[in-house]
Amino acid sequence: MAQEDVKLLGTLGSPFVCRVQIALKLKGVEYEFVAQDLQNKSEELLKYNPVHKKVPVLVHNEKPINESLVIVEYIDEAWKGKSILPTDPYQRALARFWAKFIDDKVFLAVWKSVFTIDENERETNIKEVHEAFQFLEDELKGKFFGGEEFGFVDIAAVNIAFWVPMLQEIAGLQLLTNENFPKLYKWSQEFLSKPTIKECLPPRDPIFGIFKGRYESLLASAK
Template sequence: MGEVKVIGASLSSFCCRIEWALKLKGVEYEYIEEDLTNKSPILLQYNPVHKKVPVLVHNGKPVAESLVILEYIDETWQENPLLPKDPLEKSTARFWARFVDEKCILSAWAACRAQEHEKEKAVESAQESLGIIDKLIEGKKFFGGETIGFLDLVVGSLPNWLKFLEELGGIKLVDAEKFPSFHEWSKKFVEIPIIKEKIPMPEDLINYFTTSGLAKTIRDSALANNK
């Protein structure tokens, strides 16, 4: 099916989705690591609008934005389908994927960066979103049923990302007793070989933010806002 390249960043939760999908499909690809502090000409060439990773390049033609790329991969390579064929089920999976990106991830990040007097409310908001995800996976092996699907790949790096935000922000987001189904799913999911070999680990994220100075910037900002 032609040459495939992935322009990504190894610590990006959005980029690992793409590699997982390609591995599930058995698609060979070239991976190009991007330095987001010094964006390369190839990234600017293939994603001149947003200048962000991930970017999939297939036969010289780029596809940007992780959810769009996942659908492109699923439609281009038919093996091991990620999205259900039923239109309603497919639309539902897309809806929840957007919910994860636009609500779960953003609310967790907001809780991490919240001022001290706002943290409790921000954490409650983030946990409300996680409670919805917990209900979605309740009684299921995977979000789509018996095999890894589109929504599993979208949610997949969320547990490690949340652990990182807990450490960075000094907060508690994931409670095994409060979210038992999500907790159980996440433990099993990250042990799947193709997932485990390519997933951002909390300690790596913390190390990157610490050495880059971003962690101190976030904490200093929160302290300044509390004065």
């Protein structure tokens, strides 16, 4: 393409935004990061994502794309370079299935196993996280979900590698450890050690601080 204007509307610390950053980095796409304040949504965000009013939004030559997994597939199709999804239709279907599984079964369950006061609800959610992780543990055949190289499912799972360890530390939970899910744990270490991934991750300390603050407020409110 002759002219490229690529903007990413995002927030620091969102695993959904991070997925898009990894995909752009993998393809070597230059882009402008436009930080959003979700407490005070910008005209730009409302214009480019009128349906969900959420980040990430990728704006490519003035055309907006929403929903992180939709954006990652778009990046894979719109730019040449390293493929993110496999080429075989069956492997592509599996990749989409597991990425959707992570969205449907992991995110909310992790969140609710940390940010909840009710002990029974917490236990239910921890159990759900463990069940989901067991499926992922069984699915990991090689070094990465994508095989020898990381791909669509690995990128979708960035929250498991980077965010889950922080959240479990804050709440004193055992969601993902080397003892309970050794393959998934090893995957997370391999994945996080990749230079491309390191460059896309937000700085740990401020994100940890924000979540810890939120967790402590929740505890305080329950007293």
